Amino acid sequence: MNILMLMIPLTLILAGVFLYLFIKATKQGQFDDLVTPAYEILIDESEDTPENLTPQSTTMEKANGN
Amino acid sequence: MLSHSFYIDGVTCSGCLRKIYSLKPNYPKIELSVDMSRNTLLLLAPKTESTNSIQKDIESLGFKLHPIEDKNDALKINIKENRSFLIKIAVAALFAGNIMLFSVSIYSGAEGDLGKYFEWLTFILFLPILFYSATPFYINTLDSFKRKRLSIDVPITVSIILGAGLSVYNLFYSFGKTYFDSLAILVFLLLSSRYFLKKMQQKYLGISYLKSFLPSLARKMSSSGDECEMLSAESIKVNDIMLVKKGELIPLDGQLVSKKASLNNSVITGEARPVEITQNQNCYSGTMLLSERAVIKVTSTSSNSRISLLFEKLDAEIKKPSQLTSFTDRASSLFVIILFIIGFIFCCFYLFVDPEEAIHRFLALIILACPCAIALATPLSQSLSLIKASKKGLLIKNAEVFERFVKIKNIVFDKTGTLTVGEFKLIKWERGSPSLHDLQVIYELERNSSHPLANAFKNYYWDHLGKSKAPCLETKSHKEVSGVGVSCQIEMDNFELKSYKLNKTDYTAVGLYKNNSLLNVAYLGDELREDSFKTIKMFLKNKFSIFILSGDNEGAVKSVGLKLGLSNKNLFFNKNPEQKHTWVQSHPLTLMVGDGVNDSLALASSHLSIAASGSMESTLKASDVYLSQPGLYQIYELYELSKETLKVIRRNLGFSLVYNLLGATFALMGYISPLLAAILMPLSSLFVLSSSLWGTSFLRGFNRASKTSTPKGPEFNLTPKYLEASH
Numbered sequence: 001m002n003i004l005m006l007m008i009p010l011t012l013i014l015a016g017v018f019l020y021l022f023i024k025a026t027k028q029g030q031f032d033d034l035v036t037p038a039y040e041i042l043i044d045e046s047e048d049t050p051e052n053l054t055p056q057s058t059t060m061e062k063a064n065g066n
Numbered sequence: 067m068l069s070h071s072f073y074i075d076g077v078t079c080s081g082c083l084r085k086i087y088s089l090k091p092n093y094p095k096i097e098l099s100v101d102m103s104r105n106t107l108l109l110l111a112p113k114t115e116s117t118n119s120i121q122k123d124i125e126s127l128g129f130k131l132h133p134i135e136d137k138n139d140a141l142k143i144n145i146k147e148n149r150s151f152l153i154k155i156a157v158a159a160l161f162a163g164n165i166m167l168f169s170v171s172i173y174s175g176a177e178g179d180l181g182k183y184f185e186w187l188t189f190i191l192f193l194p195i196l197f198y199s200a201t202p203f204y205i206n207t208l209d210s211f212k213r214k215r216l217s218i219d220v221p222i223t224v225s226i227i228l229g230a231g232l233s234v235y236n237l238f239y240s241f242g243k244t245y246f247d248s249l250a251i252l253v254f255l256l257l258s259s260r261y262f263l264k265k266m267q268q269k270y271l272g273i274s275y276l277k278s279f280l281p282s283l284a285r286k287m288s289s290s291g292d293e294c295e296m297l298s299a300e301s302i303k304v305n306d307i308m309l310v311k312k313g314e315l316i317p318l319d320g321q322l323v324s325k326k327a328s329l330n331n332s333v334i335t336g337e338a339r340p341v342e343i344t345q346n347q348n349c350y351s352g353t354m355l356l357s358e359r360a361v362i363k364v365t366s367t368s369s370n371s372r373i374s375l376l377f378e379k380l381d382a383e384i385k386k387p388s389q390l391t392s393f394t395d396r397a398s399s400l401f402v403i404i405l406f407i408i409g410f411i412f413c414c415f416y417l418f419v420d421p422e423e424a425i426h427r428f429l430a431l432i433i434l435a436c437p438c439a440i441a442l443a444t445p446l447s448q449s450l451s452l453i454k455a456s457k458k459g460l461l462i463k464n465a466e467v468f469e470r471f472v473k474i475k476n477i478v479f480d481k482t483g484t485l486t487v488g489e490f491k492l493i494k495w496e497r498g499s500p501s502l503h504d505l506q507v508i509y510e511l512e513r514n515s516s517h518p519l520a521n522a523f524k525n526y527y528w529d530h531l532g533k534s535k536a537p538c539l540e541t542k543s544h545k546e547v548s549g550v551g552v553s554c555q556i557e558m559d560n561f562e563l564k565s566y567k568l569n570k571t572d573y574t575a576v577g578l579y580k581n582n583s584l585l586n587v588a589y590l591g592d593e594l595r596e597d598s599f600k601t602i603k604m605f606l607k608n609k610f611s612i613f614i615l616s617g618d619n620e621g622a623v624k625s626v627g628l629k630l631g632l633s634n635k636n637l638f639f640n641k642n643p644e645q646k647h648t649w650v651q652s653h654p655l656t657l658m659v660g661d662g663v664n665d666s667l668a669l670a671s672s673h674l675s676i677a678a679s680g681s682m683e684s685t686l687k688a689s690d691v692y693l694s695q696p697g698l699y700q701i702y703e704l705y706e707l708s709k710e711t712l713k714v715i716r717r718n719l720g721f722s723l724v725y726n727l728l729g730a731t732f733a734l735m736g737y738i739s740p741l742l743a744a745i746l747m748p749l750s751s752l753f754v755l756s757s758s759l760w761g762t763s764f765l766r767g768f769n770r771a772s773k774t775s776t777p778k779g780p781e782f783n784l785t786p787k788y789l790e791a792s793h
Binding site: 001004005008011012015018019022023026027029031032033034035036039040042043 | 104148164180
C-alpha cells in the first residue's frame with residue numbers, strides 16, 4: 001500500500017497539468033464559440049488560398065455565364 | 067490593429083460561412099471571424115485599412131451587418147465572465163472527481179492511517195473548491211445581505227460553510243466522518259446548472275437584436291454634391307449630407323434638404339401610412355423613404371439618434387436581472403430556508419442523543435433539500451416563454467409579467483390608437499363610389515394638403531388605384547381654407563371639398579361639390595383595429611372586466627363601446643391623463659393597454675401595462691410589454707402564454723416542494739445517507755429541466771400557430787428580422 005503514497009501525488013500532478021492546459025485553452029478563447037468551428041471544418045481550406053481561387057472563380061463565372 | 071464588431075444576420079449553415087470566408091483572399095490585410103453562437107462578426111484591420119468595402123461585400127452576399135457600439139464592452143465582459151465561470155466549473159469537476167475516488171475507499175472501509183491519509187487528501191482537494199469555485203455563491207450571498215433581499219444563494223452558502231466547518235472539525239478531532247465529497251459535488255452541479263441557464267439566456271436574450279434593423283451603412287455625399295461614398299453609419303458626423311434612395315431605411319436622424327419626401331414613419335409613430343415632409347423638417351432613422359430619393363443633413367450621430375436612444379432604454383430594461391424578484395421565487399427560497407432551520411433545530415436536539423448521526427442526517431438534509439430544483443424551476447420556464455413571446459413580436463421587459471398577467475382582473479384600453487387605428491379613414495360614400503374622374507379630382511384637390519382628412523382621401527385613392535397612378539389633371543386657382551375645405555378649377559369646372567353638416571356625431575362628413583352642386587358625401591372616421599373585437603371577445607369569455615378609458619368625447623367612445631359589445635358603465639370618456647392615473651390606481655389588478663403620452667402615467671401605475679405598437683417613447687418606458695406589431699390579439703396570446711407558463715412553473719415547484727418535503731423527512735429520519743442524497747439531487751434538477759423544456763402542448767405549438775395578426779401592408783412591415791420565427 002505504500003506505493004499509494006507515491007501514486008496519488010503523481011495522479012494529482014497529472015490532473016493539475018490537465019487543469020492547467022484547460023485553463024490555458026479557455027483563456028485563449030477555445031471554448032468561447034462552440035458552434036462555428038463545427039461548420040468551419042466543412043469548408044475546404046484550399047478555397048481560402050489565393051492560388052487556388054483563380055481557377056475556382058473562373059469556374060464560378062462559367063457557371064454563372066451558362 | 068482596430069477591431070470592428072458587428073451583429074450578423076442570417077448565418078445559419080456552413081454554406082453561409084463559406085460564402086463569407088471566400089471574401090478572405092480579397093482582403094489579405096483584414097482578419098475576419100464569425101461567431102455563430104453569438105451571431106457576431108469580428109473584423110481586425112490595420113488602422114490604415116478601411117473596412118467599408120468588406121462590409122459592403124458581406125452585405126451584398128445577403129448578410130445584414132449591424133455594428134456593435136462597444137460602449138461598455140458588454141460583449142467582451144460577457145465572454146470574460148463565461149470563461150471564468152467555465153474555469154470554476156473545471157476546477158470543481160476535477161477536484162470533486164478526485165475527492166470521490168478517495169471517498170469511495172473511505173466508504174468501503176479504509177481505516178487507520180490509510181483512512182486518515184485519504185480523509186486529509188479529500189480535505190486538501192476540497193480547498194480549491196471552497197475558496198475558488200464556490201466564490202460566486204459567496205458573492206451573491208453578500209450581495210443579497212446588502213440589498214436585504216432573500217436569495218437562493220444564502221442557503222447554499224450556509225450549507226457549504228456549515229458542511230465544510232463540521233467536516234474540518236471531524237477531521238481534526240477524529241470525531242466522525244467528513245463530507246467533502248458531497249459538498250464538492252453540490253458545488254459542481256450547481257455551477258454547471260447555472261452555467262447552462264446563463265448560456266441559454268445569453269443565446270436568446272443576452273444580446274440585443276433591437277438595433278439590428280437599422281441600416282449600418284450610409285451614403286455620404288461629398289461637399290460638391292456629385293459624388294457618393296458608402297460609409298458605415300457610425301463614421302458619419304453631424305452636418306454631413308447623406309443620400310437615401312427609394313425604399314431604403316434612413317440610417318441617421320436628420321433634416322431634409324430636398325424639397326419634399328414621403329416617409330413611412332411606422333417605427334416611430336406606429337402609423338404605416340406615408341407621411342409627407344417638406345424641406346427642413348426632421349426625419350428619423352429607421353423610417354423608410356417612399357419617394358424617389360432624398361438628400362438629408364445629419365443632425366445626430368448614429369448612437370444618439372432617437373431610435374437608438376429608445377432602444378437603449380428598452381435594452382436596459384430587458385437586461386435588468388429579474389432573478390428572484392417574483393413571488394414564487396421568494397416563497398420557494400423561504401421554504402428552503404425554513405426547511406433548513408427545522409432541520410437545524412432537530413439536529414441540535416438530536417446531538418444529545420447521537421452526535422455523529424445528527425450531523426450525518428443534517429448534512430443529508432442540506433444536500434437533498436438543496437435549492438437546486440427550486441432555483442431552476444421558475445427562471446428556466448420563464449426564459450423559455452420569453453423567447454417564445456419575442457419571436458411573436460412581444461417584447462417583454464421582465465419575466466414577472468407572466469405571473470402578474472394571470473392575476474389580472476380588469477383590462478383597460480385606451481381608445482384612439484389602441485382599439486382604433488388612430489387615423490381617419492374613408493368609411494363610406496353616401497351616393498355610391500365616385501367615378502374615376504371624381505376620384506382624380508379629389509386627389510388633385512388634396513394633393514398638397516397635410517390635413518388628416520386629406521391623408522384619408524389620398525390613402526383611399528392609393529388603396530383603390532395604386533400608388534403609381536397619380537393623376538395629372540391640370541388645376542387652376544387651388545385654394546385651401548383651413549377649417550372650411552379646399553377648392554380648385556379643373557377644365558372650366560369649379561370643384562370643392564368642404565365639411566358637410568351631419569346629425570350623427572361618430573362620423574366626419576365631407577361633401578364634394580361641382581360648381582356648387584353636391585356630387586357626393588364621404589363619411590370618414592377612425593376605424594377599429596381589425597382584431598379589436600376578437601380580442602375583447604376572448605377576454606370577456608375569460609371573465610375579465612373590460613373598460614375603455616379615453617380622452618375622447620362621449621359620442622366617439624360610446625360608438626366604439628357599442629361595436630365592441632361593452633356596456634355603457636364600462637366606458638369612461640373625457641379623461642385627462644391624471645384622471646386616467648387615479649382611475650387605474652383605484653382599480654387594483656388592472657392591465658392597462660395604451661399608446662400615447664397621455665397614457666404613460668396610467669401605464670406606470672397599473673399592475674401590468676402594455677404599450678400598443680407605435681407607442682411613444684414615454685409609453686414604452688412606462689410599460690412592461692411592448693407590442694412590436696400592430697394589432698391587439700397578441701395581448702390575448704400573451705395571456706394564454708402566461709397561463710401555460712405558470713402551469714409549468716407550478717408543476718416544477720410542486721414537484722420540488724414534494725421532493726424536498728419527502729426528502730427532508732426521510733433524511734431527518736436517517737433513511738438517506740449523504741451519498742444517496744448527492745445522487746438524488748441532480749436527478750431532481752434533471753426532472754425540472756426536462757419538465758420546463760417539455761412545457762405543455764400549448765407552449766410547444768405557440769410559435770407554430772398560424773399568424774393571427776398579420777399587419778396590413780406587407781411592404782410596411784418593418785418588424786425586426788429577429789422577431790420573425792427563426793429557421
